[in-house]
Amino acid sequence: MVDVDRLLLAIDTSTEQAGLALYDGAWLSELSWSAGRSQTASLLGQLDHLLRINRVTARQLRAIAVTLGPGSFNGLRVGMSVGKGLSYGLGIPLVGIVTLDALAYPHTARRHPIRAFVPAGRGRVVYADYHLRSGQWVRDSLLRTVRAEQLADGLTETMVFAGVLGAELAERLKGQPKVLLPPPSWRLLRPGWVAELALQRWQSGAVDRLETLEPIYVHLGTTEVVAPVELPESR
Amino acid sequence: MIILGIETSCDETSAAVVRDGRWVLSNVIRSQVDLHERYGGIVPELASRRHVTTIIPTIDLAIEQAGVSPSALDAIAVTEGPGLAGSLLVGVNIAKTLAYVWEKPLIPVNHLEGHIYANWLTLPGEPEVEPPIFPLVCLIVSGGHTELVLMRDHGDYGLLGRTLDDAAGEAFDKGARLLGLGFPGGPAIQRAAEHGRPGRFALPRAWLGDSYDFSFSGLKTALLRLVEHYRRPAQTNRRSTSRKPFPEYEPPVYAPTMPVADLAAEYQEAIVEVLVEKTARAARDFRAAMVLLAGGVAANALLRRRLQEAVHVPVRYPPPILCTDNAAMIAGAAYYLYQRGVTAGLELDVQAQLPLVTRTLIRT
Ligand SMILES: [Zn+2]
Numbered sequence: 001m002v003d004v005d006r007l008l009l010a011i012d013t014s015t016e017q018a019g020l021a022l023y024d025g026a027w028l029s030e031l032s033w034s035a036g037r038s039q040t041a042s043l044l045g046q047l048d049h050l051l052r053i054n055r056v057t058a059r060q061l062r063a064i065a066v067t068l069g070p071g072s073f074n075g076l077r078v079g080m081s082v083g084k085g086l087s088y089g090l091g092i093p094l095v096g097i098v099t100l101d102a103l104a105y106p107h108t109a110r111r112h113p114i115r116a117f118v119p120a121g122r123g124r125v126v127y128a129d130y131h132l133r134s135g136q137w138v139r140d141s142l143l144r145t146v147r148a149e150q151l152a153d154g155l156t157e158t159m160v161f162a163g164v165l166g167a168e169l170a171e172r173l174k175g176q177p178k179v180l181l182p183p184p185s186w187r188l189l190r191p192g193w194v195a196e197l198a199l200q201r202w203q204s205g206a207v208d209r210l211e212t213l214e215p216i217y218v219h220l221g222t223t224e225v226v227a228p229v230e231l232p233e234s235r
Numbered sequence: 236m237i238i239l240g241i242e243t244s245c246d247e248t249s250a251a252v253v254r255d256g257r258w259v260l261s262n263v264i265r266s267q268v269d270l271h272e273r274y275g276g277i278v279p280e281l282a283s284r285r286h287v288t289t290i291i292p293t294i295d296l297a298i299e300q301a302g303v304s305p306s307a308l309d310a311i312a313v314t315e316g317p318g319l320a321g322s323l324l325v326g327v328n329i330a331k332t333l334a335y336v337w338e339k340p341l342i343p344v345n346h347l348e349g350h351i352y353a354n355w356l357t358l359p360g361e362p363e364v365e366p367p368i369f370p371l372v373c374l375i376v377s378g379g380h381t382e383l384v385l386m387r388d389h390g391d392y393g394l395l396g397r398t399l400d401d402a403a404g405e406a407f408d409k410g411a412r413l414l415g416l417g418f419p420g421g422p423a424i425q426r427a428a429e430h431g432r433p434g435r436f437a438l439p440r441a442w443l444g445d446s447y448d449f450s451f452s453g454l455k456t457a458l459l460r461l462v463e464h465y466r467r468p469a470q471t472n473r474r475s476t477s478r479k480p481f482p483e484y485e486p487p488v489y490a491p492t493m494p495v496a497d498l499a500a501e502y503q504e505a506i507v508e509v510l511v512e513k514t515a516r517a518a519r520d521f522r523a524a525m526v527l528l529a530g531g532v533a534a535n536a537l538l539r540r541r542l543q544e545a546v547h548v549p550v551r552y553p554p555p556i557l558c559t560d561n562a563a564m565i566a567g568a569a570y571y572l573y574q575r576g577v578t579a580g581l582e583l584d585v586q587a588q589l590p591l592v593t594r595t596l597i598r599t
Pocket residue numbers: 346350377379530531559560
């Protein structure tokens with residue numbers, strides 16, 4: 001049974017693979033599809049579909065989560081606009097989650113440092129590193145851009161790689177020392193992970209403001225500084 | 236019928252509530268001029284970003300100022316195009332979401348159609364505006380468009396002519412940038428031209444035979460050649476811009492002897508003369524009962540005066556606040572679209588290149 005007192009909807013349009021999840025802390029329903037660049041055309045229809053097949057209405061939602069990026073600028077704006085529209089229209093809180101945090105989150109249980117990344121266009125990726133420090137998972141404050149094939153250059157410690165890769169590059173990384181490459185199903189951003197992180201943030205009272213919340217825009221060849229964050233361990 | 240309109244096609248974030256396509260209950264416009272000034276023009280990526288943060292407070296204020304509750308709204312209207320894709324999608328996604336959760340019809344509006352319908356609107360506390368009379372000729376002039384339209388009835392448009400290159404407002408912006416006058420260019424050139432004498436320098440007019448089309452790029456090039464004589468090497472204070480995603484505008488440096496006022500006056504004259512001549516000819520050719528002006532450049536005083544001198548039927552233009560991009564005109568046009576059964580579903584997408592005549596009768 002759905003717990004309608006804590007029903008949260010998570011939205012992710014950071015990349016061309018879009019995702020939605022309904023989550024109440026125990027029960028989870030997910031939808032993930034290849035939206036390409038037409039997230040605007042498909043997102044609300046898929047949301048309506050997800051609600052219908054679970055026999056839930058929009059008015060039963062209690063909180064909205066949206067990924068903040070990094071990712072495609074226009075893609076992020078689509079999710080953010082729909083997220084804000086739902087939050088405002090239904091009068092319920094909105095929680096922003098850094099896309100890389102959701103990618104790293106499922107791998108925290110392995111207790112190896114994590115490098116999470118999303119495509120940034122023109123063969124580049126944006127990545128951030130996660131370390132376990134004094135029993136607490138912490139994300140670096142720096143989001144860096146690098147050519148995808150240089151993602152594992154100069155590693156000084158063994159890291160788990162989390163993010164979507166082309167088949168050829170994945171094969172090459174697999175052979176490299178200090179690289180732990182989970183199978184594709186664990187490297188694709190599952191909307192359920194966004195929902196899990198968001199539910200924890202929401203229940204702890206962390207809510208974002210509609211008039212200030214915006215995506216994280218990382219330009220190619222630059223480094224973006226975002227506040228470091230402590231990540232719960234996925235156990 | 237009470238409609239909430241949302242407009243984010245370019246650099247203004249706007250939301251408005253309008254009754255029956257004629258009565259403006261609220262019209263909130265958040266201008267981004269402060270943001271784009273230092274770049275000397277609109278930076279599309281930055282415009283989209285600003286919409287993301289301002290859109291909800293703008294909608295909230297529009298609903299509050301109108302004194303209605305969301306449940307009192309009969310429909311939600313939004314600009315689907317033409318415009319900047321990244322900016323349009325903010326408004327379209329918010330509008331679709333609100334229509335979905337509030338269970339209201341969604342009405343997609345062409346931005347150009349919105350500009351025309353600004354002429355049907357009465358602002359709060361102002362005397363009633365009589366609806367325009369068909370057939371009419373409307374000149375839509377702004378930073379993004381220059382279109383001459385024949386309108387025989389609601390939704391019945393014929394596109395008589397359009398710009399082949401720069402829009403009239405864009406020509407003003409580019410001219411102002413060349414003259415070092417700042418942004419936006421229309422008001423800047425109008426101000427500079429006040430003390431100038433047109434005709435002292437000759438700038439070309441592109442007549443393009445007897446077509447109703449316009450072209451302004453040659454004018455800009457001719458101005459460039461004139462100001463080149465006065466150009467001084469810039470005292471470069473250019474910091475390394477290699478890491479800056481959006482380079483800032485550095486105004487050109489000219490000799491103090493450059494006759495800025497005379498150049499601005501002739502430049503404005505050249506733009507206005509072609510606009511007026513073609514609009515007046517269209518009004519005669521199609522026996523228009525009325526001539527309408529619409530769009531940001533409709534605020535230009537010289538254009539209004541010359542047009543009134545040139546045609547013998549009434550010339551109408553909206554008050555300045557309804558000439559700029561605003562959501563009241565979108566909610567206004569939406570009323571007449573809805574009367575003809577135009578609505579959209581959840582799959583509505585943005586259309587950056589949307590032409591005027593799409594959901595409408597085409598009879599040129
Ligand atoms: Zn406009």
